[in-house]
Amino acid sequence: MRRACPLPIRLAVMMIAAFVANLAARPLAAQDNVTNETPSKQLERRQTELADKYQRLEMLMLKMSEFHADSDPRRAALLKQALGRSKDRQVSAQMQELVRSIEQQHLKEAVAEQSEVRDSLAQILELLLSEDRADRLKDEQNRIKSYIKEVERLIRQQRGILGRTEGGDDTQRLGQEQANT
Structure with missing residues (x-):
């Protein structure tokens, strides 16, 4: 903003x-x-x-x-x-x-x-x-930081789903969770 x-x-x-x-x-x-x-x-x-x-x-x-x-x-x-x-x-x-x-x-x-x-x-x-x-650059940096946080959150979710897949969790439910991610 x-x-x-x-x-x-x-x-x-x-x-x-x-x-x-x-x-x-x-x-x-x-x-x-x-x-x-x-x-x-x-x-x-x-x-x-x-x-x-x-x-x-x-x-x-x-x-x-x-x-x-x-x-x-x-x-x-x-x-x-x-x-x-x-x-x-x-x-x-x-x-x-x-x-x-x-x-x-x-x-x-x-x-x-x-x-x-x-x-x-x-x-x-x-x-x-x-x-x-300078203010615009600061705003741009904040926007990019929020993108990075979102990407990190998605990576964590994907890793969690991957770990559960390898652990033998229900594949249909995992597929649905992964599609929602």
Whole structure:
């Protein structure tokens, strides 16, 4: 049976997945036709919003790791590790640099920076999903253990029937028991 991923982890995973999907789905040349802003200004505004949301996500991961420190130290460690990877890869700074490149119309640099941000976010997402992967592996191990126990039980029954057959027990009754096994 598969355990449901806890809400705080799912929230963080969904937010990172949304960032990655947003970066993948909205190339730098994309335009929002919502306002009369120039495409460059729209893009700059959108990237600024994403950078701000990512900073809030980092704060949320920190708060979640503190919240889970006592009740689920493994999850807290995973969140801290994801936050650490984000800081090591300087994702927030990369996103701010991406905004500056767009402001200065250095779109070639912005494309490269966007690719780096997407790669960094994908790594963080993979790390956060590893908790779910560990849970699935544990569930799979438990399922296999139950199969092994069932096979061992069947082997014991077969050996018992074999021993009774060799001992001269009623063959018709033994045949029926063996068919039921």
